[in-house]
Amino acid sequence: MKRLSTILLISWFFPAHASVPEGFQLLDDEALGDIHGQAMFVSDYRRGSADDGVSDNDFGFYRLMLNANLEFNLNIDKLQLGCGGVNEGIRSGCDIDIDYLRLMGSFQGTGSNPLQPQGAGQAGDPVESLFSLLRPYVEFAVTNPEQHAFREIAGIKIGSQQGDGFLSIGRYDTGLPGCSNPPNDPNCHMGINQFSGNMDVFMQGEVALRICTLPLICAPVTGDLEFSQNQQVVGTRMRSPVFAVPASGDLNLFGGIPVTIFSLFQSDLRMIHGIKLDNTQDFFMSFQRERITYPAFEEGTWADVPANAGWWMNLPGIELTGLEVAYQTNLFSAVGSLFGTTQLVNYDVGQRPANNCWGAAQFC
DSSP: OHHHHHHHHHHHHSOTTOOOOTTOOOOOHHHHHTOOOOOSEEEEEEEOOTTSSOTTOOSEEEEEEEOSEEEEOEEEEEEEEEESGGGGGTOSSEEEEEEEEEEEOBOOSSSSOTTSOTTOTTBOOTTTOOEEEEEEEEEEEEESTTOGGGOEEEEEEEEEEEEEEEEEEOEEOTTSTTOOSTTTOGGGEESEEEEEEEEEEEEEEEEEEEEEEETTEEEEOSSOEEEEEEEEEEEEEESSOEEEEEEEEEOOSTTTOEEEEEEEEEOOGGGOOEEEEEEEETOEEEEESSOBOOBOSSTTOBOSSOBOSEEEEEEEEEEEEEEEEEEEEEHHHHHHHTTSEEEEESOOOSOOOOOOOOTTOOOO
16 A cells, blocks of 8 residues: 555656646757756866877876866965886986965955065965865876776876966075075075976066176166066976076166166076966876876867876966066176176075964964
8 A cells, every 4th residue: 555655646746748837848868968057067088199289198088077166275384296206317306396385365456465575476365365276177198098998097187277376385584504695595495396397487577787896896787677578497306497588678887778688597496485376277287107298178279288207287377476686797797798698596586475374373
């Protein structure tokens, strides 16, 4: 009797031939397959090919995405990834080694945030600002995707459609061991010890010149040299990549002539304390056993450069702005700078870590 009652109840709510309510349209299976809607989790598949003109992409790429905007504010005391391993032949240590990493929001006003220390640039509110990842996902690069018995995972990528916020990095402390010539001594800074990845950065700032005619007789030059240019550095276990930065300005030098100085600016990465992501596309981290060119978020597009074996971080479209370099030289070198290349090696760029603490919490 109970079984019969259950059958009657199901038949009442789910009749075999339900009528279509007024205003609704009955769809067959083929028509239902053409309907698209929103879901919390979305998966897709992309196939690379050795014949499509993109290097190192002959994999099947399986992606599982969260269709949401993920926001957070966090501090990481020590981030070390890929220590030892296959890249020891390049340089000992870790693929990515960063001290005191803060992921927070960025300042939306003009200039620097008055709530942050001088040199912290456009870091956001130390309590309420949020770093955001739009549509974060996990992606697997698989070899031999059509042969089920021979498929292998060659790489794993953790990314997003875009990242927005501020990365504050490291510390500046003249009391650190080995710090003897602040602020231009890298030993006075903590931060990015080694970096593996692609860093496509917009650099903007100025170089303040001091020219010495005789020892201990120096004077600032009227006017500053300014630079504003996109730079890209790519490599594994980098410590002090070279940025080619042409700086120019109207200086009171030999009658006030416009000057362009082509500078090779080589900075220890520990001196970089603030990186801004402004809706940066294809911000991701990955680790792989071989070089892989991962798909970009938009279908049919690919990453600018392949990710090398080991851990890798892709930072395209980031900003290093408000940089200030104080450069002292002699008169002979200043004249030579007009006709050659100026070497700016390990000069402090004026950046300082942001405050991202609340109350009695430590690690600011």
